[in-house]
Amino acid sequence: QLHLQESGPGLVKPSETLSLTCTVSGDSIVSYYQWAWIRQPPGKGLEWIGCIDYAGTTYYNPSLQSPVTISVDLSRNQFSLKMRSVTAAETAVYYCARHLGSVAGGVDYWGQGARVIVSS
């Protein structure tokens, strides 16, 4: 059974970099899937941030205000999110997840979510 687990700081200061890592267990990250980051601000809907495949090909949401980088570490079966120059608008629960097949597919596995607060 596939399991995804987010880890990283729960509090980030404004203008600094938000960094989260997703550890994948139960299957290799080297597979025909896209590995995604999705967030949910308090009381709001889900927002897709972007995704990456095992070869490092990335797709990002062009409407995001803060610059985003998603990377993959095959040796650790992990993928990561970095969001720079964050503001309070980045306060959210961040989920790592897996797309069914390509980026067009539904998201069939989700981590439990990591709550990140941006505040000084």
Add this chain to the structure above:
Amino acid sequence: QSALTQPRSVSGSPGQSVTIPCTGTSSDVGAYNYVSWYQQHPGKAPKLIIYEVTNRPSGVPDRFSGSKSGDTASLTISGLQAEDEAEYSCCSYAGGYTHVLFGGGTKLTVL
């Protein structure tokens, strides 16, 4: 590109059916058969219940069904049960620039 449009809330009594619409545009919902639906209980991660407009993952009851007409996709839940009370969100592929759009979510209350 704007998020997909869903009603903020819907309600129904046990045993009844409810339908939740998800309205997009000809660039997303109307263009691709890659609409998915998610059920989310408070404090929990979303759960995939419909993918590619009409398909149910293994283990999802057939009370949940999906459809699409033009730029609007719909989720229908028949035979409402108390445990169906949750937030439901739609999602669509939107092509090679925007990629993926979610709806704002609909709170289903089982009366």
